[in-house]
Amino acid sequence: MFLLRRPPRFRPSRIFSHVPHQKPTPRSPPPPPPPPSSPQFLRSYPQPRWHSTKPPPPEEEEIHQRIIPHKRNPYNPSNNRNPYSYRTYNNDHYIRLQAAEPLRGPSKITTTAVIAIATTAGLLFYFANLEKVPVSNRTRFNVYGPDSSTLKSVAEMSYKRLLIELQDQGARILPEWDPRTVRVRRVMQRLIPFSGMGANQDWEIFVIDAPNQANAFVLPGGKVFVFSGIMNLARGDSALATVLGHEIAHNVAGHFGERLSQDIGKNILLFSLMLLGGVIGIGPLIAGWFGTSVIDITFGNPMSRLQETEADYIGLMMMSEACFDPRDAVGFWGRMEMVGQREVARGGVDVPEWASTHPSNANRIKKIQEWLPEAMRKREDSDCSTTGSTADAFRRALETGGFIIMGW
16 A cells, blocks of 8 residues: 655745855956046046046046945845946036035126116106296106197096096086086186197086085096086186186196106106015015005105195186186185185094195195285286276275276
């Protein structure tokens, strides 16, 4: 009876354990690499594009000749390279980086030159756009002339936007036959010939029924807007000529274009301050606080008050030449001062002059009283001297209650 034996388990370790581990036979070391200055070295070891074919300095030559043997892998003898092979390291770029100077910003000469060029260009642009204001002869900076297409397009947009706002508010424009509209037209017909703008403007008059709003303005292009509340304060035609002459004077002096020109300078100043503040991390603070408050108080409001005073002077001379009585301007602004005091007494805000865009009524009255002798001389020298003397006689008669006997 034969006993069957189970075959032995497959044990690779036992089967191949009798194969001895054969170590690679060491080879003779290869010849030393060629010197770095030789052409054979340059062909064997590619150099960077900026590498020169000149022999390297001694400190670099030592690095090129550095020889490090490879480590041997005992787990995979068949893939082992010659343990005595050589690897050459070219650390030329590291040496160049160590010897390089740190990055620097623009030199002082370059910065100074840029500042000088920018300042010179700004001054040339400023002086090239200086002009004289009509009547007052004030020198000012103005980029937009009276025939500027930009000025006309902005004025047209303002006119259309104003009509839309009035329509949204439900305001009613009085018809041409309304006595208040007739009165405004009568005064405008006498002022326009002395403004020097009669043929260049397409005049349109809009009288808005707003008894509680005392305001009037003239947009560039001859668009006149008068709110009926001003009629209660301008009781005579001369008082109404004070208001309308003032508003026409803004167009005569080109104040609308001057304000647009000032916005260019303010934007440049604000942008420069924001760049400077961005370096120290306060750019948003400068844009929010300095841009809306300090610039307006420092530059915007004083220039606006100067333009208002200039319009008072030009309007006063204009109404004097148009045979209106300039003395009624003092009474009109006196009534405006009384209305302002009543509003403050009712709880309104009394804005100081330095924070306002308009001069105070008291200062306006003071200035007009200083200009009255010149305005009266203009009125006497105009063609309405006879009419003016007759009107003065009627005025004295009304004040004294006497009679006037006219000789024929």
